[in-house]
Amino acid sequence: MAKPTGSACNLRCDYCFFLKKEALYRGSSFRMPDEVHEAYIRQLLEAHQVPQVTIAWQGGEPTLMGLDFFRRSVELQKKYQKPGRGSRTRSRPTASSSMTIGAGSFTTTASSSA
Numbered sequence: 514m515a516k517p518t519g520s521a522c523n524l525r526c527d528y529c530f531f532l533k534k535e536a537l538y539r540g541s542s543f544r545m546p547d548e549v550h551e552a553y554i555r556q557l558l559e560a561h562q563v564p565q566v567t568i569a570w571q572g573g574e575p576t577l578m579g580l581d582f583f584r585r586s587v588e589l590q591k592k593y594q595k596p597g598r599g600s601r602t603r604s605r606p607t608a609s610s611s612m613t614i615g616a617g618s619f620t621t622t623a624s625s626s627a
Contacts, residue, residue: 514569515553517545517582522574531573544578547585554589558604570608
């Protein structure tokens with residue numbers, strides 16, 4: 514599980530403890546750089562010796578990264594999937610989100626990318 518936006522979120526839920534973490538990283542853009550994104554997915558898929566790996570995004574609010582981030586995630590997953598017995602290791606992306614940002618776009622893209 515990774516937090517590509519750190520504690521950045523578009524909501525201010527009273528129960529959320531994570532929002533206070535923003536103060537620890539003053540000046541941060543709270544955006545996972547592409548080189549870290551690629552290294553994360555590559556290392557995650559290399560480290561697992563199972564037929565399916567779940568790649569989980571959490572936040573803050575991971576959809577603040579934008580749709581292109583998730584499209585790039587799917588590209589990287591396909592690039593780094595390992596060959597298996599007669600097939601390749603499957604990756605399964607998932608996100609924990611309030612889905613208040615472009616929910617329709619994210620749902621459509623996730624369904625068509627699988």
